[in-house]
Amino acid sequence: VADEVCRIFYDMKVRKCSTPEEIKKRKKAVIFCLSADKKCIIVEEGKEILVGDVGVTITDPFKHFVGMLPEKDCRYALYDASFETKESRKEELMFFLWAPELAPLKSKMIYASSKDAIKKKFQGPWAKCTHSNI
Numbered sequence: 001v002a003d004e005v006c007r008i009f010y011d012m013k014v015r016k017c018s019t020p021e022e023i024k025k026r027k028k029a030v031i032f033c034l035s036a037d038k039k040c041i042i043v044e045e046g047k048e049i050l051v052g053d054v055g056v057t058i059t060d061p062f063k064h065f066v067g068m069l070p071e072k073d074c075r076y077a078l079y080d081a082s083f084e085t086k087e088s089r090k091e092e093l094m095f096f097l098w099a100p101e102l103a104p105l106k107s108k109m110i111y112a113s114s115k116d117a118i119k120k121k122f123q124g125p126w127a128k129c130t131h132s133n134i
Contacts, residue, residue, distance in 0.1 A: 001040070001041045001117055001118050001121045002035075002040055002041060002042045002043070004042070004043050005032055005041055005042065005043060005118070005121070006121050006122075008027060008030055008043065008078070009078060009121070009122050011026070011027065012026070012027055012030070012078055012080055012093055013093055023051055023052070024050065024051055024052025025050060025051075025052060026050065026051045027048055027049070027050060027051070027078075027080070028048075028049040028050060028051050028053070028054060028061050028065075028079070028080050029048060029049040029061065029065040029068075029077065029078065029079045029080065030043065030047065030048040030049075030077065030078050031043075031044045031047035031048070031068060031069065031075050031076070031077045032044060032075065032076040032077065032078075032118070033073075033075055033076070034110065034111070034114065038110060041076065041114060041117065041118050044075065047068050049061055049064060049065060049068075051080075062079070062081070065077070065079055069098050069100075070098075070100075070103075071100055071102055072100065072102040072103055072104075073100075073103050073104075073107055074097070074098055074099045074100075074103050074107045074108055074110075074111035075096075075098040075111075076095070076096065076097055076098070076111070076115070076118055077095070077096040077098060078093060078094070078095055078096075079093075079094045079096065080092075080093055080094075081093075081094050095118075095119075095122065097111060097112070097115055099111060099112070
C-alpha cells in the first residue's frame with residue numbers, strides 16, 4: 001500500500017480544527033487502484049471529491065462518487081458519509097471494495113485478495129462496505 005494512500009486515510013479519519021479554506025480542501029471521497037504492475041495500491045489520478053466542491057460544482061456527492069467508479073474494473077474507495085438519524089447528525093468513513101459484474105474475474109480475485117493489505121493499514125474505527133452494485 002503506497003504511503004500516499006495511508007496519508008489520505010489518516011487525513012480523512014482525523015478531524016482537525018481547520019480554517020474554512022483547509023476544510024474545503026479536505027477529501028470527501030477518493031478512489032484507489034492497483035498499480036500497473038499489480039504490486040501496489042495507489043491513488044487513482046483525478047478520482048477524488050473535495051469537501052469544497054459539494055454544493056458548488058457537485059450537488060449529490062454520493063451519486064457523483066458512484067459515477068466515478070468504472071463499470072468494467074474493480075477499485076477500492078473511501079467515502080466520508082454524512083447522514084442524520086432520529087437522534088443526531090452522524091459522519092462515517094466508509095471503505096468500499098468495488099467489484100462490478102462486468103469486471104474480469106482475474107481483477108476481482110486480485111482486488112479481493114489484496115483487500116487485507118489495505119485493511120491492515122487502515123487502523124481504527126470506520127465503516128466497512130463491500131459492494132458490487134451500489
